[in-house]
Amino acid sequence: MAAPRQGITPVPTVYPCIRDVDGELGIATGRCPAVMNGDDGAMYQVVDEVVGQRVARAQAGDAEAIAALLADLRPRVFRYCLARVGDPHLADDLTQEVTMTLVTILPRYRAQGSSFDGYVFGIAANKVSEARRRSRRRPEDPVEILPERRDSAAGPEQLAVGLDATRRMLDLLEQLPHRQAEVLRLRVAAGLSVEETAGLLGMSPNTVRVTAHRALARLRQLLTVTA
Amino acid sequence: MTRRRGWVSGEPALSVEAVAADDRLLAAVVAGEGTGGDPLHELLGSWRTELDLFAADAGRALGAPIAISPRAAGWRRRALLGTAAVAAALSVTTAAAAVTGPSGLLAPLHRVLFGAGHPVPSDAGRIRQAAGWVDAAQHVVDHARVAGGISPAMRRAAAAQLDAAAGLLRSDASRNAQALDLRIGSVRRELGDLPALPVGTAAPTPVVTHPTTEESPTAPAGTETTSPEPSPGENSPEPAGSAAPAEGSDTSGPSPSESPAADHAQASPTPSDGTGSPEASSSPDSGSGG
Numbered sequence: 031m032a033a034p035r036q037g038i039t040p041v042p043t044v045y046p047c048i049r050d051v052d053g054e055l056g057i058a059t060g061r062c063p064a065v066m067n068g069d070d071g072a073m074y075q076v077v078d079e080v081v082g083q084r085v086a087r088a089q090a091g092d093a094e095a096i097a098a099l100l101a102d103l104r105p106r107v108f109r110y111c112l113a114r115v116g117d118p119h120l121a122d123d124l125t126q127e128v129t130m131t132l133v134t135i136l137p138r139y140r141a142q143g144s145s146f147d148g149y150v151f152g153i154a155a156n157k158v159s160e161a162r163r164r165s166r167r168r169p170e171d172p173v174e175i176l177p178e179r180r181d182s183a184a185g186p187e188q189l190a191v192g193l194d195a196t197r198r199m200l201d202l203l204e205q206l207p208h209r210q211a212e213v214l215r216l217r218v219a220a221g222l223s224v225e226e227t228a229g230l231l232g233m234s235p236n237t238v239r240v241t242a243h244r245a246l247a248r249l250r251q252l253l254t255v256t257a
Numbered sequence: 258m259t260r261r262r263g264w265v266s267g268e269p270a271l272s273v274e275a276v277a278a279d280d281r282l283l284a285a286v287v288a289g290e291g292t293g294g295d296p297l298h299e300l301l302g303s304w305r306t307e308l309d310l311f312a313a314d315a316g317r318a319l320g321a322p323i324a325i326s327p328r329a330a331g332w333r334r335r336a337l338l339g340t341a342a343v344a345a346a347l348s349v350t351t352a353a354a355a356v357t358g359p360s361g362l363l364a365p366l367h368r369v370l371f372g373a374g375h376p377v378p379s380d381a382g383r384i385r386q387a388a389g390w391v392d393a394a395q396h397v398v399d400h401a402r403v404a405g406g407i408s409p410a411m412r413r414a415a416a417a418q419l420d421a422a423a424g425l426l427r428s429d430a431s432r433n434a435q436a437l438d439l440r441i442g443s444v445r446r447e448l449g450d451l452p453a454l455p456v457g458t459a460a461p462t463p464v465v466t467h468p469t470t471e472e473s474p475t476a477p478a479g480t481e482t483t484s485p486e487p488s489p490g491e492n493s494p495e496p497a498g499s500a501a502p503a504e505g506s507d508t509s510g511p512s513p514s515e516s517p518a519a520d521h522a523q524a525s526p527t528p529s530d531g532t533g534s535p536e537a538s539s540s541p542d543s544g545s546g547g
Binding site for chain 2: 105109196217243253
């Protein structure tokens, strides 16, 4: 069982399925919250049954479960990485790194109070940070030396145009406190629920909502200024 | 409605309704619902749409075959065929050596492969060994089924493996041996039903395994099998809270008490070092570069 951490009491029960828990307690919303308040005031770990079973099967080496797990995670991890770095190719590389790391450490994964998605996006965040540190230490000019790769249907100009909103959001998010920007990336780009975001960032769900509210308020101000 | 001052100096007052409205806005953005003329909603929607489009593109790229030049393709085909031929030859020879035994025609090879003083295996050991041969043959059959056929060499190799397994079970009348014998017959039928690939066709190379006498992944019920579990020290669950990063490594993904972004000093106690190795804990791990 999970040890007390960040005000979370030891998890006494693992609820099997969030969909059942949702209406019953009226607290948890979203797809798969990591922790939630129980009737007795304690915090409970909540495990999505489908994801939990899939992870368990993947850990046992079930190739089908691993493929399903990665098929579900990969686009979301890519979106998050792209939202962080703004470069589709780098985001693709980072997603691949996250996937490889996940497959490598999956057999040793143990659920400990955080949802699996939160765990994965924690890996992704660290990969992005590592990439940034690498690029700071070894600035490089990227060149095309590996033609054995699928060429994107869009050309450079289309890519630049196609990432207009992404680049704009990158600029805007740079002007927000890191926590606020990260909450927006996790909620919008990664598609995490409030509870998953809370579990990942070590915040309560309500704090996540308030942080997102402040972030959006700041974005409105910035948009007004730029307009 | 309820309003209160933010506890941090300078923070604007909070409205529960406004917080809830923004929560709904984010949910609507993720769901791809209409913007309602709100420029922020519109921007967030466009952002999410772009991310979705590029994610779909990346997903297609992942599943797309790698373009190989004709020259490289030819080289690969030859390498594939060579590997298949060597694997088939090794398999046939090994199986033949196993069948003929230490005093047979291939006695020197048998001694090399199985040892000079190779003792007669116990019943359980013999069944494990035979099961390994059958598994190897089944592996070949499965690959051939995916490839749409089997080359003559691979068919001979698989048949030799089945013969080897049958030879090991010849004097065994136990229930396990009988069950395995039935399975040999089944695989033999599957092998016989496979269509033949023309010689020179580059079919996927099945890995023709050389089963050991120590373990067989799918030994028949009742036989002793070795556990595929890794060593206990490697995968043993760690207690919660043991996710602290190893010294000098970047193993600390953001535990709930940490920010996922290690480059942010305020929120992240993660080590500044970018290198690290995967750690067995539920704390997300950046790994060591994959």
